[in-house]
Amino acid sequence: MKEFARKQREENRIFGLVPTMGALHAGHLSLIKQARQQCSSVVASIFVNPTQFGPSEDFAKYPRTLSSDIEKLESAVVHYLFLPEAKDIYPQNYSTYVNVDGLSERLEGRIRPGHFRGVSTVVMKLLQIVQPQFAYFGRKDAQQAAIISRMAKDLNLDAEMVTCPIEREPDGLAMSSRNVYLNPSDRQSATVLHRTLQAAQLLLQNGTRDALSLQSAMHRVLKEEPRAKVDYAEIVDAQTFEPLTHINRKAYVLIAAKFGETRLLDNMLVDFSAGGQLTSEL
Amino acid sequence: MKEFARKQREENRIFGLVPTMGALHAGHLSLIKQARQQCSSVVASIFVNPTQFGPSEDFAKYPRTLSSDIEKLESAVVHYLFLPEAKDIYPQNYSTYVNVDGLSERLEGRIRPGHFRGVSTVVMKLLQIVQPQFAYFGRKDAQQAAIISRMAKDLNLDAEMVTCPIEREPDGLAMSSRNVYLNPSDRQSATVLHRTLQAAQLLLQNGTRDALSLQSAMHRVLKEEPRAKVDYAEIVDAQTFEPLTHINRKAYVLIAAKFGETRLLDNMLVDFSAGGQLTSEL
Numbered sequence: 001m002k003e004f005a006r007k008q009r010e011e012n013r014i015f016g017l018v019p020t021m022g023a024l025h026a027g028h029l030s031l032i033k034q035a036r037q038q039c040s041s042v043v044a045s046i047f048v049n050p051t052q053f054g055p056s057e058d059f060a061k062y063p064r065t066l067s068s069d070i071e072k073l074e075s076a077v078v079h080y081l082f083l084p085e086a087k088d089i090y091p092q093n094y095s096t097y098v099n100v101d102g103l104s105e106r107l108e109g110r111i112r113p114g115h116f117r118g119v120s121t122v123v124m125k126l127l128q129i130v131q132p133q134f135a136y137f138g139r140k141d142a143q144q145a146a147i148i149s150r151m152a153k154d155l156n157l158d159a160e161m162v163t164c165p166i167e168r169e170p171d172g173l174a175m176s177s178r179n180v181y182l183n184p185s186d187r188q189s190a191t192v193l194h195r196t197l198q199a200a201q202l203l204l205q206n207g208t209r210d211a212l213s214l215q216s217a218m219h220r221v222l223k224e225e226p227r228a229k230v231d232y233a234e235i236v237d238a239q240t241f242e243p244l245t246h247i248n249r250k251a252y253v254l255i256a257a258k259f260g261e262t263r264l265l266d267n268m269l270v271d272f273s274a275g276g277q278l279t280s281e282l
Numbered sequence: 283m284k285e286f287a288r289k290q291r292e293e294n295r296i297f298g299l300v301p302t303m304g305a306l307h308a309g310h311l312s313l314i315k316q317a318r319q320q321c322s323s324v325v326a327s328i329f330v331n332p333t334q335f336g337p338s339e340d341f342a343k344y345p346r347t348l349s350s351d352i353e354k355l356e357s358a359v360v361h362y363l364f365l366p367e368a369k370d371i372y373p374q375n376y377s378t379y380v381n382v383d384g385l386s387e388r389l390e391g392r393i394r395p396g397h398f399r400g401v402s403t404v405v406m407k408l409l410q411i412v413q414p415q416f417a418y419f420g421r422k423d424a425q426q427a428a429i430i431s432r433m434a435k436d437l438n439l440d441a442e443m444v445t446c447p448i449e450r451e452p453d454g455l456a457m458s459s460r461n462v463y464l465n466p467s468d469r470q471s472a473t474v475l476h477r478t479l480q481a482a483q484l485l486l487q488n489g490t491r492d493a494l495s496l497q498s499a500m501h502r503v504l505k506e507e508p509r510a511k512v513d514y515a516e517i518v519d520a521q522t523f524e525p526l527t528h529i530n531r532k533a534y535v536l537i538a539a540k541f542g543e544t545r546l547l548d549n550m551l552v553d554f555s556a557g558g559q560l561t562s563e564l
Contacts (some may be wrong), residue, residue, distance in 0.1 A: 002438070093522070095383045096402075096436035102377050120378075128438040154378035156284070156410040240375070 001082050005131050008222075017159075019123060021064035022046040023177035024072045027167040031136040032076045034164050043130050044073055045082040047089065050244050051097075052118030061182055082130065089125060096126045100154070102145045105242050107254065108143050108265075111231055118209035121146055127152075127159050135159050138165045140174045142252050142267045143241055150239075165281065166267075168171070168194065171282075174266045185227065186259035192225035193255050193266040194282070196233070200253050201268060201280050209247045211235040224256065231232045231256040233262070248272070283364050287325075287413050296324045299414035301405060304328040305345035305459035306354045309449040313418040314358045316446050325412050326355055329371065330359040333379075334400030340528050345462055364412065371407060376525040380406045382429045382436070388523050389536065390547075393513055401426055402433050407432075409484075414441050422448045422456045424534050424549045425523055430559045432521075447548070448549070449564065450476065452564075459475035467509065468541035475537050475548040476516065482535050483562050485552060491529045493517040504539065513545070520551070530554070 008015055012216030018031045028044075035042045046069060049247040053059035066083075073081055088135055097117050103109075104116035127135060137145045145163040152161045172194030173187075182190060199221045200214055208214055218233040238250040253268040269281040290297055293347075298321030300313045310326075317324045328351060335341035348365075355363055379399050385391075386398035409417060419427045427445040434443045451459040454476030463471060481503045482496050490496055500515040518525055520532040535550040551563040 002440070094433075094436055095385060096380065096433045097383060098380050098437075099377065100378045125436075125438050128440075150375075151378045154407075155380075156407050158284070158410075187397055 001043075001129050002131075003130070004080070008041050009131065014039045015130070015132040015134075016042045017130045017135040018042065018044045018166075019050045019135065020044060020046055021124050021135075021177065022060065022191050023065050023070050023180070024069045025167070025177060025179075026082070027138050027140060027175035029072065029076050031138060031164050031169050032078055032207065035134065036077065036137050038134055038162075040131075041079050042077075043080045043082055043132065044078045044167070045084070045126055045130070047082075047084055047086075047122065047126075048119055048192045049089075049122040050086055051090070051121060051198070052115050054112055054114065057112070058081065060180075063177055065095065076133060082126075088152070089122065095148075097121045098151060098155070100150050103143070103147050103150055103241055106132070107232060107234065108256065111256070116144065116147050119148055123148050124151065124155070132159050134162055136151070136162045136164055138166065139163050139269065140176065140265060142238075142265075142269070146239065146241060151169060168282075172198075174264070176264060178262055178264065180205060181262040182259060186262065189227040190226050190259050190264055190282060193257060193264060196221040196255060197253060197282055198264060199270045204247070204278055205279055210243050212245055214253070218253075218255070222255075227259055229258040231258065235270075238271075283366075283411050285411075286362070287411070290323050290453075291413065296321045296413070296416075297414040298324045299408060299412045299417040299548070300324065300326045300420075301408050301417065302326060302328055303330045303344065303459065304351045305347050305462070306351045306531070307449075307457045307459060309352065309420050310424060310480035311358050312449050313420060313446050314360055315362055315418065316444065317418050318359065320416055320444075321335075323361050323413075325364055326360045326407055327412070329364075329366055329368075329404065329408075331371075331400060331404040332368055333372070333403060334397050336394055336396065337396070340460075340463075349556075356467070364408075371404065380402045380433060380437070382432050385425070385429050385432055385523055386482065388425070389514060389516065390538065391516070393538070398429050400446045402429055403415075405430050406433065406437070409441050416442050416444055418446055420444050420445045420448065421549070421551065422458060422547060424520075424536065424551075425546075428521065428523060440491065450564075454480075456546070458546060460544055460546065463544040464541060468544065471507050471509040472541050472546055474504060474510050475539060475546060478503040478537060478548045479535060479548060479564055483564065486529070486552060486560055486562055492513060493526050493529055496529070496535070500537070504537075509541055511540040513540065517552075 016035035020028050048062050060150045098120045099117045104236050109116050149161045171191050222230050233255045235253050251270045255266050296316035319329045331346050343501050381399045391398050431443045453473050480499050515537045517535050533552045537548050553561045
């Protein structure tokens with residue numbers, strides 16, 4: 001892969017990387033679409049990264065659908081697939097980890113200790129191997145995208161990290177490889193995440209700026225769905241992921257909840273135009 | 283610096299980096315000499331890296347001798363000097379650290395917690411900024427060199443890390459920017475480090491392979507110098523820095539000791555030829 005990437009650079013190709021764990025869905029395909037618009041060569045990687053799973057998490061049963069993934073990548077006209085094995089990414093005596101302090105310990109990081117260390121380490125390795133000018137990440141995992149952007153900036157990487165919009169099912173559920181775990185009742189219940197964000201969006205559009213009021217309203221919607229075991233519903237600064245009390249800058253409204261054994265994430269991006277006008281993106 | 287380095291790469295220049303904290307001495311100049319032999323462009327960096335100093339260490343009083351350093355770099359025909367400021371290397375909200383687990387916690391790492399995390403982070407940043415094909419480090423700091431080599435391998439960097447021999451004063455003291463701290467009595471006493479390694483070398487040449495015997499002999503020599511406050515005298519595997527009981531592979535004989543308030547390091551590299559013949563390098 002390194003040798004190939006070097007040759008591409010010598011030919012002055014603009015090189016884009018879409019790192020995935022496979023089990024591809026329309027969310028991944030939207031990253032590829034965006035990559036194809038900006039880059040002359042697009043590499044997708046598929047690697048279910050063991051270091052980002054906790055000991056009691058779903059590494060072993062994470063969905064692996066390689067042949068269907070390859071079909072989807074061919075249809076999406078990805079130029080190259082990088083498909084490394086764990087023993088090549090983490091050979092014997094492997095010892096080096098990249099961590100983004102602070103950002104990696106909040107919210108998802110508190111619930112999944114070590115998760116983001118695994119993510120930033122593997123992304124750093126993929127970026128060094130492929131050396132793309134652009135790399136693409138989905139906004140559904142907003143904290144991950146913020147951590148990777150922070151890492152790229154802090155470590156003076158050349159590559160630009162691009163965060164792409166959330167793709168949703170027709171009923172609003174955010175696309176995720178883990179949605180296949182949901183049984184029919186939980187699948188139905190999981191739409192409460194999107195409804196909750198819609199409720200928050202309406203309140204914001206009607207002028208609510210107090211984070212606590214918004215949070216209370218969100219919890220009221222979430223409680224209507226007894227199958228949802230809510231981990232958090234938070235409003236945070238979009239760069240630092242520190243909680244906001246007053247919503248007056250770029251922010252994320254974040255939800256994490258379990259349905260059965262399946263943890264799902266969703267979020268809304270809130271921003272303000274130059275004129276101070278609120279904008280929001282589900 | 284990034285822009286300049288990009289242009290050099292486009293011209294297919296072979297690019298070498300010699301990262302330093304300034305206070306240059308013959309040891310640094312030997313790194314530059316080696317770099318000039320392998321590379322068509324040599325960049326030296328001078329940056330007294332705050333993140334590798336502990337709160338009670340000598341960051342504030344670390345010798346800063348910029349105008350004399352620049353003269354030396356000009357005489358050594360370094361092509362470029364990279365002289366960043368702390369606020370540019372660690373801007374506001376800086377949060378990302380690279381750590382080599384295990385290796386960074388032993389020996390120097392145990393005595394100076396966080397030290398190697400600071401070193402590997404700043405070297406990673408310099409490597410990303412300058413993007414050299416080769417980077418040069420002195421073997422006097424053997425553990426640092428091993429950690430950086432491990433990091434470069436683990437994170438799939440293109441650059442090759444080169445470890446260069448120790449330069450010594452005529453009386454055997456290993457060159458170090460911290461030698462200037464020594465008062466005349468401590469300067470005289472500090473030669474015990476080299477004498478201790480010479481004694482170990484003689485024993486090895488005479489067939490000693492038991493690490494404990496070698497260690498005891500080293501401590502006997504060190505005790506002859508009451509001004510030396512010894513931190514450790516160890517024989518370790520040259521890659522993992524784990525203690526060896528039997529010396530039968532590539533190894534370091536390491537010493538760390540304080541003279542007054544000044545901590546000094548020295549070491550000997552032990553290896554075996556293909557025929558099993560011992561070689562050693564002071």
